[in-house]
Amino acid sequence: MFKKNNLKKISLVIIACLAVITGYYWNCATVLRIYDYKTGRIYLEVPVKAGDKLFFGWVHSLEKIPWNEYYHISKDNSLVLETISFPAFGAGIPENKGKSCRIENGLIYMEEIEQVFPEFSWINSHFATRDIRLNGKLISRGSMLPEHTRLRLVIERRF
Template identity: 35%
Template structure:
C-alpha cells in the first residue's frame, strides 16, 4: 500500500513539474514570424501571412494627378523591420523624391532609385480604393488594398508568433 501511494505522489510531482513547460510550449514558445496588416483605428487584424527575415515585399500605387505607376520594394530585416530598397516611378513630380543621393536609372519608362536603405519598424498608410493597389510577398500578390474601404488607416508589421497551438 505504501508503494502505491509513493508511486502516485511521484507521478503527481512529475506532472506538476511538467505543467509549466507544457504551458510555455502551448502558449509562449516562439514559433515563427508573420506579416500582419491591421486597422489602426480599431486594432482589428485585416490579414496576415508567414514572413521572415530576407523576404521581399513590394507595393504598387497609382500616384498623382497624372496617375503614374509607383512601386516600392522592401526587404524584411533580421530585426523584423522593413528596409526600403528601391522605388520605381514613371517620372518626377510632386511628392517624388528627386533629390535622393542614390543610384538612379531609367528602365522601361520608370525612374529607378536604388540602394535607398531606409529602415521602417512599421509601415502606415491611409488607403485609397482607387490609387493604392497591390501588396506582394516574394513575388506573389497577397493583398489588394482596393478591397478596403476608402481612407482606411492601415499598419503593416512583422510580428513574432508565440505558442505551438497558435502557430499560423
C-alpha cells in the same frame, strides 16, 4: 533527501514544461499584419521571415502615375526600403533618393535606399493602392481592403 520516485516525478514535470514551452515557441510565428489604425481590427495576416521581399504598389495622388516600393524584412522585423520606381518625375517625387539610379523599361529606379521603417500606415484607396506582394505573390490589393480607411502594416510576432 529526495527519493528516486520523487526525483522521477520532478524530472517528468520538468520535461513536460519544456515540451509545452518548446511547442509554444514553435507556434509563435512572425507575421505581416494589416490593421485598421483606429480599431486594431486585423484585415490581413501572413507568415513572414527575415529576408522576405515586400512590394507595395500605388498610384501617386498628384501625378497619377504608378509608384512602386520594394522592401525587405530585417531580422528585427522592421521594413527596409531598398528601391523605388516610377515612370516620371513630378511634384513630391524625389530626384536623388538612394545610392544609385537607373532607367529600365521606361521606369526610373532609385536603389540602395536602405531607409528603415518600424511600420507604415496609409489611407487606403481602391484606386490608389494597387498590389501588395510578398516574395512575388499577391497578398492584397487596395480593392480588397476597406476604402478611405487609415491602415497600418507591421511585422510582428504572433502569440
